[in-house]
Amino acid sequence: MSSASPPPSTPAKDTNLPQLETYEHFSACVFPQNYVVSGSVMPRYALSVLCEKMDGVGLRNYLFAHFKDRIKVQAELPGALRCAPEPGKMVLEALQGFHGGSGFNDAELKKVRKCCLMLMKQLRIANAWLSSKTREKALEAAREWKERLVAIDSGNTLVALGFLHLVSAFGLVSEFILDELVDCSLGATIHEEFPELCRITGLADRVPDIVQKLINRGKHILAVKYVFEFNLVDKISPVAILKDCVEESKELSKRLTEEGKTLIETTAREIHALKSVIKTIEYHKLESEYPRAIVDQRIEEVRRHKSMIKKKLKMKRRACAQASTAKLLLHQQQHQPQQPQRKMQMQRQQQSEFKRPRTQTPNAVGHSAIQKNNVNEGDLTTHQYQYCCEEPLVHSSVCLFQEHLNPYMNSTAVQFGMVDLSGASSHPPESQAFLG
Numbered sequence: 001m002s003s004a005s006p007p008p009s010t011p012a013k014d015t016n017l018p019q020l021e022t023y024e025h026f027s028a029c030v031f032p033q034n035y036v037v038s039g040s041v042m043p044r045y046a047l048s049v050l051c052e053k054m055d056g057v058g059l060r061n062y063l064f065a066h067f068k069d070r071i072k073v074q075a076e077l078p079g080a081l082r083c084a085p086e087p088g089k090m091v092l093e094a095l096q097g098f099h100g101g102s103g104f105n106d107a108e109l110k111k112v113r114k115c116c117l118m119l120m121k122q123l124r125i126a127n128a129w130l131s132s133k134t135r136e137k138a139l140e141a142a143r144e145w146k147e148r149l150v151a152i153d154s155g156n157t158l159v160a161l162g163f164l165h166l167v168s169a170f171g172l173v174s175e176f177i178l179d180e181l182v183d184c185s186l187g188a189t190i191h192e193e194f195p196e197l198c199r200i201t202g203l204a205d206r207v208p209d210i211v212q213k214l215i216n217r218g219k220h221i222l223a224v225k226y227v228f229e230f231n232l233v234d235k236i237s238p239v240a241i242l243k244d245c246v247e248e249s250k251e252l253s254k255r256l257t258e259e260g261k262t263l264i265e266t267t268a269r270e271i272h273a274l275k276s277v278i279k280t281i282e283y284h285k286l287e288s289e290y291p292r293a294i295v296d297q298r299i300e301e302v303r304r305h306k307s308m309i310k311k312k313l314k315m316k317r318r319a320c321a322q323a324s325t326a327k328l329l330l331h332q333q334q335h336q337p338q339q340p341q342r343k344m345q346m347q348r349q350q351q352s353e354f355k356r357p358r359t360q361t362p363n364a365v366g367h368s369a370i371q372k373n374n375v376n377e378g379d380l381t382t383h384q385y386q387y388c389c390e391e392p393l394v395h396s397s398v399c400l401f402q403e404h405l406n407p408y409m410n411s412t413a414v415q416f417g418m419v420d421l422s423g424a425s426s427h428p429p430e431s432q433a434f435l436g
Contacts, residue, residue: 041078043077043079044073047073048083051083051087051090054084054085054086056092056093056094060115077122079126081122081126091120091123094119098162110158121193123169130171134170139170142163142175145162160184160185160187160188161193163188164197195230204230208232211223215244220242245277252273263309267305
């Protein structure tokens, strides 16, 4: 790499370079001779300092902290990488956290990987010089990456995309067989950068193989996308791929049903696949070759089948409910004759308890005591009154009036309107005067 030249003494005269805020910021940066390139953006001070110090981890952490501003930062990275004495070595150092193991959770690891992808992409755009030692380390990292991709992270799309970026940024395409690159690149097909990486790594001629592998994996819509992306319509029919997608959706629905998946899940996945076919037909204007009405008809069939199965399940649940109700009624009828007998037994038991004699308090007066009013022995017309209750209300020891300890015992009960034959009236003097 060429030695760095000192910063110009009068940067304001150079109209091609944007001006920094202060001269201290300008003098702190290291500007190589090949820094000024067409379309480049002047990097901010922090990026330039990190690259000058070859702090790869610090640069990755800076991108992580300013991820929301990544569009502007990404535009400044090519110029900042040119400030580094050996940018390739610095980027390799930043890739150490790509596979985890640095205390990141899943969301943070995903963001770290995107930052590493940004660094490798901008390293390729900067076209920076690479030493042979750095390239050997990059090749060793790429081989480990490939083994890891096949064994562990085969379903991780960012890992597959990172492998292609690593190969293209460090010029390692010739170190791998194209079949290996094809197999390792299938996971990256969902990313928008994949067509560009295919052209850079020389996989454009192997796109038909990639399309066939995508079809075998059930990714028909992606396969059609790359048929049009690489102008392979004359070699590969997109309509045939879409028809195969419709048939494959039927088979997938059957397999999911046999696996015990719910009706909602199986029909939803099939309808989603059919709607994707319709969108592809409309986007690529294939209605003349494959009318969308055919796919719409299939969607209606799926929905009718779903409603019919739901109706059958509803009728089956209703029949089960009726059967359980009938069984419950039968059980009640079988045990019904025993219920009146038990009820009669309980009534007899209550009656026997009611007729059982109760103990009485001898010294109680009032409603709880049984009292007979004493009258003359010759008076046969006198009545005897008897009051009973369960519990005594007033005891003999307690009286309402202190002068009459028990007034009810001293008075004689005579029938109203009758006079004692012995001449002694049972009424008080006031009552005798009234009767006389």
